Amino acid sequence: MGGAGGRTTRRKPDARGLQMNNDFLKLLPNTDDFVARARALAMLDAVLSPEWEYRYSSFDAHWFEGQVVASMRDGEGSRWHAMIQAEGIAVVGYAKHSSPMPPDEMKKLPNVFTNSVLEEAAFEIDVCSFCLWRLGSDPWQGGGEGFESLLKFFAEGPEAYVAFAKDYFEVDVSRRDVEAYYGLKELSFTDAQRLNDELTVEQFEEDVAEIGYPNR
Numbered sequence: 001m002g003g004a005g006g007r008t009t010r011r012k013p014d015a016r017g018l019q020m021n022n023d024f025l026k027l028l029p030n031t032d033d034f035v036a037r038a039r040a041l042a043m044l045d046a047v048l049s050p051e052w053e054y055r056y057s058s059f060d061a062h063w064f065e066g067q068v069v070a071s072m073r074d075g076e077g078s079r080w081h082a083m084i085q086a087e088g089i090a091v092v093g094y095a096k097h098s099s100p101m102p103p104d105e106m107k108k109l110p111n112v113f114t115n116s117v118l119e120e121a122a123f124e125i126d127v128c129s130f131c132l133w134r135l136g137s138d139p140w141q142g143g144g145e146g147f148e149s150l151l152k153f154f155a156e157g158p159e160a161y162v163a164f165a166k167d168y169f170e171v172d173v174s175r176r177d178v179e180a181y182y183g184l185k186e187l188s189f190t191d192a193q194r195l196n197d198e199l200t201v202e203q204f205e206e207d208v209a210e211i212g213y214p215n216r
Contacts, residue, residue, distance in 0.1 A: 021144075028154055028155060034082070034134075039212065040213075042059035042070065043059075043213045044178070072093075080094075080147070083123070085113075087110075093128055094129045094146075095150055100128065109131055113133065129146050173195060186216045
């Protein structure tokens, strides 16, 4: 909606929206469990889709010394990146049709993430619509628009991924299989090939190394 002089007025979240954001943040796991879930999601996607460009979730266990990065993109414009480092975790992203966060809101991100997130081009800070963080054992903080649907795998059980795999990859994955990955159970090539018989040893070993997933 245009304002005086053609300027665009930014829609402010109402109290109900803020409460919904806060309620969702309470569903997110602690940092260690978030990292484990992100690693598991990346490995599941890697097994079901050896072609990287068709995956939703990725995990770079070798981003930089002391840092790993998890990410998601849905192929339709929505995406997020999570910077994981000793002090905690920061998640920034963009949900399609959402408004970019005001610069003043981004300044609330703790200083420990200035170099790793705010000054990292891959995180696309200028267009992000949400920014969340957790330091140590503190609660999740932050806000914005659209992160609930993009982070649902972290707030819901294995059934969410089972449904996703059926819809997106058009494969039937059992709850038990998803639970095994979520639990970071050591994975062999034979285990992985049971979900995708077109997977090659080379692809499996490359992804296991990049993701840092336990294997045997």
